[in-house]
Amino acid sequence: MPTESVTHQEYVDLCKKIWRLNHLYFVEHKPEISDEEFDFLLDKLEQIEKHHPDWVTPDSPTQKVMESVLGQFKEVKHITPMLSLANTYTKEEVEDFLKRVRKLTGHEKNRYSLELKMDGIAVSIHYHNGKLKRGLTRGDGKTGEDITENIRTIRSLPHELKDNSTIEVRGEIYMPHKAFEKLNAHRKEIGEDLFANPRNAAGGSLKLLDSSEVAKRELDIVCYGIAEETLGELKSQGEVLKTLKHLGLPVVSMHGTAESAEDIFTFIDEVEEKRAHLPFAIDGVVVKLDSLGDQKKLGATGKTPRYAIAYKYKAEEAETVLLGITVQVGRTGILTPVAELEPVFLAGSKISRATLHNADEVLRKDIRVGDRVVIEKGGDVIPKVVRAIAESRKEGSQPWHMPSTCPCCASEVEKVPDLVAFRCPNISGCPAQKLQRLLHFVSKGAMDIENIGEKVAEQLMLKGMVDKPSDLYRLTYDDLEKLEGFKDKSIKNLLGAIEKSKETTLDRFIFALGIKYIGQQTAHTLAKRVGSLAQLQWMSHEELTAIEGIGDKVASSIQAFFNSKEHQQEVERLLQSVHPKTIEVAAFKGHPFEGKTFVLTGSLQNYTRDGAGGLIKERGGLIGSSVGKKTDFVLAGADPGSKIDKAKSLNIPVLTEDEFIKML
Structure with a gap:
């Protein structure tokens, strides 16, 4: 569909989809699509916004760095903002970037630094007086x-520098292939979910x-930059790398x-040839202006520097044979x-399984058992089957169809209305659904009961x-003695983990219940808004949808869950053992921000702007993207720009930060 004919609702839905995928990638470290597919969606959003600039709000994915603050650790402001690079998958776009740089610098020739784009977690590291x-x-x-x-657990990162520099270093934390294979082998042995790729493993490790x-995860790091405030007399990116090494x-x-x-493309091609043999994962090459003076001159857009671009390699592909198609049943059926x-x-890594997404996808691609197929691992995400090689297909092969009965409980499956999906309706009796619900309950984002992987749960x-x-919560030492491979130490570890989970946070407990459409966020x-489970259980549809971020679908799902007698009884049984912390919720009724x-x-x-916006929304206020007649207040920080002039021309009150805090 042409971007100019997209409806506003389709635009909003695309924003929500991108934020959900961003959450899966950066927070849960469980990417659903490849980097290339994600960047395509982001590019589509940018094109829509060019045709409809009035739709753009500060919450648009194009206006923010695509990452998240998790809330597990203390939050600290960066001295210098950490931007994210613009990505490209074509050499033509690299040439366009070079033309833009020539125009902006005024130089016909510019020198560029070429560096591997590590597939890891970006970090900022501060050293004070060398420590x-x-x-x-x-x-x-x-x-x-x-x-x-x-x-501090990363062995290659020094706790003290070779001199007493005060410096802010930018780097990328990653997990080497060997450490990744070792970690996944251990997780498989104890029955825990495997990490999809080294980047996810590194991100998951840093969340611990x-x-x-x-320390057991054997993470590593490379450093590639120095924040502007601590550059000193350095003139080029080449000098930065030499200084870091020194x-x-x-x-x-x-x-x-x-x-x-x-020369840039020669380097890119040489790296691509060596990529498969490197001891760590990369997903491209970073091309950046070597001159730090020119970097400063070019500056940045809202979230990306104008002086650098990341050329990303296309997804790696391989050919193999499709031996069979099995059907997995999830916790929702x-x-x-x-x-x-x-x-x-x-x-x-060695691939023996790949997702086929859904029945319509299999039929659309005409993928059949026995076919030679092409599989792809875009951005090192969980592999998927891209296409079948029909010309090598054996005679007599038949199209695949979703079975009419559940492979686990033999219940007749049903088509889900308005979705490209089939479901087993036997919610309470299907063993596969019960197993997946149990695994969800004990997972790290939920009750975090270690030592219960798939094998133990089975x-x-x-x-x-x-x-x-x-x-x-009724398991005993004698019960666990009957499990294969469980000795005194493993029994005590599991009982200890179960006991520890009894004291948990309310958000973890809500997530653990497995209510449809309720993710961690x-x-x-x-x-934060309801304070206690008792309050959530009896809230009306209107009260739920009044909460920022809760729509009709989610509100209906919450009500349906708590209206089920079976769920009510299970929650009561859980609350006999588990004690989720209640949260004091401020009474904001009648607050000056309301409406x-x-x-x-x-x-x-x-x-941060997001933080202030959240406080306003919590108190019943709304956030606008531009100043107009319906604007009640403008909150102005340093370097406020033209919005403050517009506010004054319309006689709209302009709040300083101190005034804002008093009103809070």
Whole structure:
């Protein structure tokens, strides 16, 4: 559909989809699509916004660094904002970038630094008088989370520099292939979900609250930049890399310089040839102006620097044979076809299974058992079958169809209205759904009960010890002795993990219940607004939809869950053992912000714009993107721009940050 004919609702839905995918990638470290597919969606959004600039709000994915603050660690403002690079997948766009740089610098020839684009987690590291002081995640670009204790466990990162420099270093934390394989082998052995790729493993490791556990993950780091405020007399990116190395910091050994497009593409091609043999994952090459003076001159857009671009390699592909198609049943009963493949090596790992998404996708691509197929691991995400090689197909092969009965409980499956999906309706009796609900309940984002992976959960259910999550809290030492491979230490560890989970946060408990459409972020939003589970259970549809971010579909799902007698009984059983912390919710009824529209401009000292916006919304206020007659207040920080002039011309009150805090 042409971008100019997209409706506003389709635009809003695309924004929501991109933010959901961003959350999966950066927060849950469970990407659903490849980097290339994600960038395509983001590019589509940008094209729509060019045709409809009045639709753009400060919350648009195009206006923010695509990452998140998780809320697990202390939040700290970056001294210098951490921007994200613009991506491209074509050499033509690299040439367009070079033309723009020539025009902006006024130089016919420019020197460029060429560096590997590590597929890891961006961090900022502060050294004061030569000593490691703090490590922060990128977060939203303006505010990151303090992960100092976790980065101290990285052996290649010095705790003291070779001199007493005070410096802010930018780097990328990654997990080497060997460490990744070792970690996944261990997780498979204990029955835990495997990480999809090294980047996810690195991100998941940095989220751990126990730094001794992080140390076991064997993370590594490379440093590639110095924040502007601490550059000193350095003149070029080449000097930056030499300085980092001189200080004892690890840098990527494979980098180069170039002045022509031809030399840049030669470097890109050489790296691509060596990519599969590197001991770590990369997803492209960064091309950036070498002159720091010119970098400063070019500056940045809202979230990306104008002096650099990332050329990203296309998804890696491999050919293999489709041996069969199995059907997995999820915790909500949705049936998903999975390709069973003749093992093939791709993007650093051996692949024997790949997603087929849904029945319509299999039929659309005409993928049949016995076919030679092409699989792809875009951005090192979970592999998928791209296409069948029809010309090599054997005679007599037949199209695949979704089975009419559930492979686990033999119930007749049903088509889900308005969705490209089939579902097993046997919610309470299907063993596969029960297993997946149990695994969801014990997962890290939920009750975080370690030592219960898929194999242990299957044993508990097969032996009749656990039928639903509440049964976990009735397990005894004698019960666990009957499990295969469980000795004194493993029994005590599991009982200890179950006991520890009894004291949990309200958002984790809400998420653990497995209510349809309730992810971690929505659970967090609900917990902050309702304060207790008792309050959530009896809220009306209108009260639920009044909460920012809760729509009709989510509100209906919450009500349907708590209206079920079976769910009510299970929640009561759980609350006999589990004690989720209640949250004091401020009474904002009648607050001065209620029903008022705010426009935010400039840089605030005590809040990020998102943070201030959240406080306004919490108190019943609204956030506008532009100043107009319906604007009630403009909150102005440093360097406020033209919005403040517009406000004054319309006699709209302009609040300083101090005035805003008093009104709060």
